[in-house]
Amino acid sequence: MSSTNESAEDYLETILILSKRLPVVRAVDIVSELGYRKSSVSTALKNLREKEYITVEHHGYIYLTERGKDIAAAIYERHEWFTKWLISLGVDETTASKDACRIEHALSRESFEAIKNKVPNI
Numbered sequence: 001m002s003s004t005n006e007s008a009e010d011y012l013e014t015i016l017i018l019s020k021r022l023p024v025v026r027a028v029d030i031v032s033e034l035g036y037r038k039s040s041v042s043t044a045l046k047n048l049r050e051k052e053y054i055t056v057e058h059h060g061y062i063y064l065t066e067r068g069k070d071i072a073a074a075i076y077e078r079h080e081w082f083t084k085w086l087i088s089l090g091v092d093e094t095t096a097s098k099d100a101c102r103i104e105h106a107l108s109r110e111s112f113e114a115i116k117n118k119v120p121n122i
Contacts, residue, residue, distance in 0.1 A: 004053075006105040009075045010034075011044050012053060015064055016072035024061040078104035078112055081122075088122045 004012070014033055018025045030041050045062065048054045053068035064072055082103045086096035107115075 004051075004071055007044065008048060008051070008053070009071060009105060010101075011041075011048060012064065012068050012072035013075045013079065015054065015062055016069070016076055019064070024059075026060045026062060030062075074109070075104055078107070081112075081116060084122045085119060 011030070014030055015025055018029050018033060022029060027038065027041050027045060030036075030045075031038050034041070045054065045056065048068070049056060052065055053071065055063050055065060057063070079097075079100050082100035083093075083096045086099055087093055091099070
């Protein structure tokens with residue numbers, strides 16, 4: 001994940017999650033999901049497009065590129081794993097999800113894999 005920052009990872013993860021729920025993802029969907037200003041989302045999408053993590057079709061439909069999908073899938077996997085793990089430790093779901101979001105960006109792939117391999121299946 002070293003080539004992307006936390007904000008970019010959050011946007012990519014959000015696009016991935018929305019693409020599982022919606023037939024197409026648009027900027028307005030991201031605004032609604034994250035609660036950010038439209039101008040902030042537009043700037044972030046421009047940066048993601050320039051880094052070739054997403055493509056935006058002429059109707060405003062947003063798609064992850066292969067690079068974008070790889071990053072989003074890795075972040076999403078971490079988020080889901082840490083959320084489930086924290087819940088299994090007795091943390092309430094809302095707090096577990098918020099904390100998982102912080103943890104998912106901080107760990108290297110190596111550290112995440114080591115933790116995942118040492119912790120019993122959750």
